[in-house]
Amino acid sequence: MQTIVVRYLETVTGSGGAVVETVLGSETYEDIKEALIPGVPQAKPGRVPHPVFITKCFVGVNNHLWRLESVSTAQANAQQPAIFSVxxxxHDVSKEIFLYQTLKSNKVLTAQKLLGQQGTLVEVDYGFVQQTGRINALSKTNKRYMDTLLEAEMHKRRLAVVVKVISGNLIQVAPVTSQTIKPGDKTAFKLDQSTLDKMPRYQNSGKDSYVICSMLECVSVQRILPPVSYFKNGRDSGRNVNYGIALSRAEEKKLKSALVHAVGASDYVPYNDVLQVQLKADHLQVSVESLAAELEAQTERLSQLSAVERLAKSWAEAMGRNYDEELEFQRALDEENRA
Structure with missing residues (x-):
């Protein structure tokens, strides 16, 4: 018996300008208690829910990527199963060129050549968390479905930083989020506005962006595409398949530091040794500068004493006295007074 029906509908403008919902296709489940359906995200306080996209190929329709608008339900009864209307x-993908497409079209290029520089910025389609539609027409979490993305796991399309090219089709990345990181979290760092200004979508978002190295992940080249960025003229923008947007030098240092803390190796890795040597070098530099200042002062004092010595010798000669004898006499007198 039919237990669940999932219908996919599209809003179209019919004859006379009337707006109607047309069924593109449907999925029918028999003797199945629950089925995975697109999940509408819950809006967090003060935030607009992020958009959700699904891939679905219908007969006679060229488009394959769709933006989820809503999910409605119809209760099951003796005559009909639970119906979920999606x-x-x-969604236009004509200007989206994923990394695997770039590599396929140019056999000379490799993932290493394009993304080999640590700190290259990319966009990653992680996918979306689904829900389960049940025979009672209720929607619940998909926590039992470990073969799908689950709540709290990295999801949706987002900016990411390349950490390492693992192989020709696998890239390690650190995702970027607009959610403020916890104070003192050394596994993450904030992107400079000058870096975001190179990408229209993030330049004008009105949000800060943070690289979270605690959620490193290896993703397929089929999930990666270049972010929309400005071309050399500074006006036009598009997806540069040469992947020319990267972190600044200062941000690269922050990335390395965050990676060290993310793997819990900050106490003994070479990075920490280098840091300690640098601190010692800085301390020694302060000592050198202090000694140099003291030497300069002593040199000035010596110059003054030399002038006094010359003056004393001149006076001794003018008075018919022996300078060395008079100096020895004065030293003996000083020694006697100290005693």
Missing amino acids: LIKR
Whole structure:
């Protein structure tokens, strides 16, 4: 018996300008208690829920990527199963060129050549957390479905920083989030506005962006595409398949530090040894500068004493006295007074 039906609908403008919902296709489940359906994200306080996209290929429709608009339900009864109506909207992907497409079109290029520089910025389609539609027409979490993305795992399309090219089709990345990191969290750092200004989408978002190295992940080249960035003229923008946007030198240092803390190796890795040597060198430099200042003062004092010695010799000669004898007499007198 039919237990669940999932219908996919699209809003179209019919004859006379009337707006109607057209069924693109449906999935029917028999003797299945629950089925995975697109999940509508819950909006967090003060935030707009992020958009959700699904991939679905329908007969006679060229479009395959859709933006989720809503999910409605119809209760099951003796005559019909639970019906989930998923309203979707076409999403244009004609200007999106994923990394695997770039590599396929140019056999000379490799992932290492394009993304070999640590700190290169990319966008990653992680996917979306789904829900389960049940025979009672209720939607619940998909916590039992470990073969899908689960709540709290990295999801949606987001900016990311390349950490390492693992192989020709696997890239290690650190994702970027707009959620403020906890104070004192050394596993993350904030991107400079000058870096965000190179990418229109993030330049004008009105949000800060943080690289979170505590959520490192290896992703397929099929999930990676270049972020929309400005071309050399500074006006036009598009997806540069040469992946020319990267962290600044200062941000690269922050990335290395965050990676060290993310793997819990900050107490003994070479980075820490170098840091300690640098601190010692800085301390020695302060000592050198202090001694140099003292030497300069002593040199000035010696110069003054030399002038006094010359004056004393001149006076001794003018008075018919022996300078060396008079100096020895004065030293003996000083020694006697100290005693």
